[in-house]
Amino acid sequence: MTRSLDQFGLQKPAFFYFYDALCGWCYGFSPVVLSLYEKYKAHIEFEVVSGGMITNERVGPVGEVAPYIKQAYRTVEERTGAQFGPAFLEGILEEGKAVFTSVPPAVAMAVLKRKAPQQQIPFAALLQRAVYSDGIRPAINTDYVPYAVEAGLDGEDFLEAMNQLQYRKAAQDEFRLAAQIGVRGFPTCIMKRGNDYFLLANGYLPFPQLEKGVQQVLSGKAGAPVQ
Template sequence: MKLIYIYDALCGWCYGFAPAMRDFYQNHKNDFETIDVISGGMMRGERSGAIGEVAPYIKTAFKDVENRTGVKFGEKFLKEILEEGSTIFTSIPPSIALSIFKKEALENPQLAGEKNEKILHFAEDLQSLIYFDGIKPKDYSKYGDLAIKYGLDKTDFVEKMNNSDYEKLANQDFQLSQDFGVNGFPTVIIQKGEEFYLFARGFVDLTELERRFEAMKISV
């Protein structure tokens, strides 16, 4: 089986869902041959812009996410990004960062072993950078700092952020998300053979993920 996780680094509910997704995969990683983490490209084109203009709803929605999921939004994000309102919210830079990391996971010996977990953790860390640490999505140096955590070279990573080849990879992710018909994040799909099963759409806690997985194993 293959686990397909379609998310967006700027999706608040994805931020809230990340711990459950991480724990679910950890519990069942032996059931899956691989996990594919795909960036959905939620905030781009006309949907990209100053956070105060394109995503003012976060000022109230973040509390719903906190109360339901248990995650916390950082004070720096709340004060310097959300309240100030002028930071450009765009999904493209963190999506490029994920594309770089996925390619590194395939090719770089530094990331050998447990590469699926590392990709999933990197995606979660991207969300924490934005929603807890309060970085600006276009601050490429912060993605380089994150790369250091995984044993990668910061300068090389930041250079790749400016390489159009990796933006093309991010665009391929966006197209995959569209091809799957995804219209909301997070979305989790399980592939078994040639069949695809919608496993979760929107926030689901770990208990419900486990219940669904047991039911699926019985019925499929």
């Protein structure tokens, strides 16, 4: 099923990062994948794919659709070193009323990918900081504007694009792609070398382990490719 990734037309070794902006483990993984990007961006193409973790009937007030976060965030902090911000913990999470939906941040990413594709990995980290540190409301398009500006986009142009059907469709296409490939959890990292694809991570990994996998792929010493 990884042949579906051929549609991106990436020529150099490529790193596919399947994530969701509302995934707490992805928030903990952000510094890891950002460090990898900074170290290897001259040699590897990076592509972010939004996974659509909270869509359709799963969408709703965080207190109803994701009450588990009140306990789970501590595990993420302990294992990854990430810190969830007071604005999220004492505001969004405690109040429990903000609607959790993966669609708007995926649309924001789709806009960014069209206008500044080289910023995909840094923008993914920005979106997760927005949710889990700064405590934005995930369902409100305007809440993403400051982060788009931080990524180098024009705020008004970005907000206008977020309301365009083509970018919503692009986000939905990525959700379908993740499901088609068989991604069942986030973060998931797949790397391409030549015509082969290799699964590097299915869940959180610390940087040394992730980099080891990347180096094995680059050197041709990785295990069997995935289909």
